[in-house]
Amino acid sequence: MSFLGDVALVAGKDLRTELRSRDQIVTLLFFALLVLVVFNFAFDFTVIDFVSLGAGILWVAFIFSGVLALSHSFQIEREQDRIQGILLAPIDRSAFYLGKVAATILFMSAVEAIVVPVSVLMFNYRFSARVALVIPILILNTVGFAAVGTLFAAMTTQTRRSELLLPLLLFPAAVPIALAAVKTTSQILAGRPFDRYASWIALSAAYDAIFLSAAVLLFDYVLEE
């Protein structure tokens, strides 16, 4: 099978198991919506404009639910030592990495597709075409977060306290992408011109490229026991 075929095989397996169990997507969605509800009670959005806080609220929900997605994704491989079955197979380990990244992106995107419209309604944001501009930004930054998150999730998966270690290692490394995501989203929601946030988009794109390339090159060593 080709490299891309192996990537699709791993991602397809994750999607199929998730469609059957629905363990992950329900947890992620519940968690993300809970974040929105908490912020809705914490701030009076009849006084505060959603534009000033919305980007932060959305990315808090996406990043924390993303950590849950990553943790769950590798927990499945840890149970029954399934990751050993993958490591035994004659596939490029970076295909396994990219398959996991692709599945995480899809799970996070599914959550985002529900959470964004719900937040628009919940926080009385006046719907405009600007919201559509946020979509590519969500994709760009979700790719970066999934790329770095999958790398760290794989690194911690064979450790005893992986659930604790993953956020401890991931959050500092994810600061640039989180910062870029929040800044770009808030600038777009506020209707600022492109040149005000172009540098943040460049940062996100560079982050995606660096982490995806580095992880593809290093993933063989990451999974060594």
Add this chain to the structure above:
Amino acid sequence: MTAAPAGRRAPALLALGLSRHYGPHAALDRIDLEIPAGEFVALLGPNGAGKSTLLRLFATLIRPTAGRLEVHGLDPRRAERAPLARRIGLLSHQTFLYDHLTGLENLLFYARLYGLPDAPGAARAALRAVGLEDRGFDLLRTYSRGMQQRLAIARTLLHDPDIVLLDEPFTGLDPEASDRLHERLGGARAAGATCVMATHDLGAGLRLADRVVVLVSGRLVADRPARELDPPSLGALVRQAAREPDAAWSAP
């Protein structure tokens, strides 16, 4: 990469001073073992003897802390991984299978991972070989422990590996499935596969093996041809080896 001398076929597995440490604990300590291609070796020893660690080293899942390992004359650290991986099948304590996939989907997933030319055909044939064709469309989580073990055996042999590594393969199997596994392993051996089987079942070990190797506390303490042993003498050998690991037992 190390090549065997001309005219001599490289052993399927060669361990020279092979050690594996976990922190200060030596799971395996300077193991010297040569397993020619086509031989069936039973690996015996008490719990914690290092049998599973040795199988995982042979499967190239972990690296030795010291010593040298060769698989068909190749050093796994230097050789290309994929061709070597295609030649090895490992049945571990864990099944490596996914609860939310059906039996057939699990085998299909592995058949595709191994790049088998007719993955659906190979998956169906493997399912038939372990007598699970009627349950192929059921989710794995509905299988009993014994059925999961049968499916794990099908996964291990799916790609016709020429090195078959088995860790307690008879666990959870009913007598019929046990007989079927004996038959499968006999067939694999007849086809020239090298088998290494860790087991506590002395009868099964002797019935299948050409050679019996006993490990105690990470050390190889006995190495005998199976034909010299019967279950009572093998039981006595294992117990004696566990009591006196320093006695010289290696007398093939």
